[in-house]
Amino acid sequence: MLVTRMRGDGLYDANSDMQRCILEAVSPLIDYAAVRAQIPTERTFTIVDYGCSEGRNSVESVKKIIRCVRNRDKSKWISVLHNDLPRNNFNRLFENLYANPQNSYLDSADDELAHLGGKVFAFASAASFYGRVAPDESVDFAISSSAAHWLSVLPDYSIRQHIFHAFAEPEEKRKLSRLAARDWQRFLLARAAEMASGARMVLTMGGRRLCEDGGLDDFGGREIFVLMNDVLKELVDEHRIMRAAYERFSLPIYCRSVEEVRAPFNDNQSPLPDQFTVEYAETHNQKCDRFERLRLFGAPSDYAEAVVETVRAYAQPVLEQGLFGTTEQLSKEHSKTLEILFSRMKDTIVKEPNRYVFEPVSLFVVLARN
Numbered sequence: 001m002l003v004t005r006m007r008g009d010g011l012y013d014a015n016s017d018m019q020r021c022i023l024e025a026v027s028p029l030i031d032y033a034a035v036r037a038q039i040p041t042e043r044t045f046t047i048v049d050y051g052c053s054e055g056r057n058s059v060e061s062v063k064k065i066i067r068c069v070r071n072r073d074k075s076k077w078i079s080v081l082h083n084d085l086p087r088n089n090f091n092r093l094f095e096n097l098y099a100n101p102q103n104s105y106l107d108s109a110d111d112e113l114a115h116l117g118g119k120v121f122a123f124a125s126a127a128s129f130y131g132r133v134a135p136d137e138s139v140d141f142a143i144s145s146s147a148a149h150w151l152s153v154l155p156d157y158s159i160r161q162h163i164f165h166a167f168a169e170p171e172e173k174r175k176l177s178r179l180a181a182r183d184w185q186r187f188l189l190a191r192a193a194e195m196a197s198g199a200r201m202v203l204t205m206g207g208r209r210l211c212e213d214g215g216l217d218d219f220g221g222r223e224i225f226v227l228m229n230d231v232l233k234e235l236v237d238e239h240r241i242m243r244a245a246y247e248r249f250s251l252p253i254y255c256r257s258v259e260e261v262r263a264p265f266n267d268n269q270s271p272l273p274d275q276f277t278v279e280y281a282e283t284h285n286q287k288c289d290r291f292e293r294l295r296l297f298g299a300p301s302d303y304a305e306a307v308v309e310t311v312r313a314y315a316q317p318v319l320e321q322g323l324f325g326t327t328e329q330l331s332k333e334h335s336k337t338l339e340i341l342f343s344r345m346k347d348t349i350v351k352e353p354n355r356y357v358f359e360p361v362s363l364f365v366v367l368a369r370n
């Protein structure tokens, strides 16, 4: 079973500008949801970030939510629960919070809030968000950004001739969509138990627009995934990666369509239509200034570096495990193979930066807990 994990040692934080841009783009929906989330009278206001990673982006988004809550109730005590999988670099998350006060949301870091006397508390939870993460009816604001497209599990050989689900064969696609539907349902049922009535949830995740005439759906990063797959196939031909390992492996990611996101709320057999109201669900083409500037006006090598390092920050740990069977230190040979993968991807992008436009489709969702 593949264990999802971003690169540690600050490498995810340093290479997640696209995810940061996604959070900036969803910011009006965070404001919308934060002014509507019910503030409990008898207990603290609880915010949970599901899939927080190393925390640079998580801390920023939580800060926005806290400001909105504080505008409504200046003295409310607030608990923040940062959730991710057990192998996540939580140390870095707490460094982001405590070692860097000017970027933190803790009251001590903010003159305006400091006089209120430290009413914000940060906690961590290392459990899969496909199960329960918080107690019953305790969550008032749930956020999850660029995380719910990671599947709980992806059986071996799910996609034999590619690494990304959009390029799977029709029968493989049907199986993957069932798997993704089951995960989405599990994610929602767990949140339904955790969220209090009147709570709000804001989600961003990798999305896709269905192609009407049976062609390839639009998910925004097409050429980059094609390139990664092509280079992996070259490495198989060069005997650097075993063919069986390539066929067994695929990225455990599924970009949902709006229709797939809405499906469980239209299912009469499910409790979800009574538990949630969908306030918003739309796809969005995500541009990021940094990538646009580099592609249009920068040196092609800087653009290639930025794109490939972003992909590497989220994909390298699953490639290591899926292709070479390790979650620990890679052998020299295998490390070299991955270096070749990423450097060939860069070399190709340098030659044609405009072919490799980095503009993923993101899906924004706002749910109200009834």
Ligand SMILES: C[S@@+](CC[C@H](N)C(=O)[O-])C[C@H]1O[C@@H](n2cnc3c(N)ncnc32)[C@H](O)[C@@H]1O
Pocket: 004, 005, 006, 016, 019, 020, 023, 050, 051, 052, 053, 054, 057, 058, 083, 084, 085, 088, 127, 128, 129, 130, 144, 145, 146, 147, 150, 151, 152, 314
């Ligand atoms: C691309 S990062 C996004 C981090 C952050 N939310 C942001 O916007 O930059 C995705 C995170 O989701 C986490 N994740 C994936 N599957 C998860 C699961 N089942 N439960 C909890 N976290 C999960 C990964 O470990 C990773 O840290």
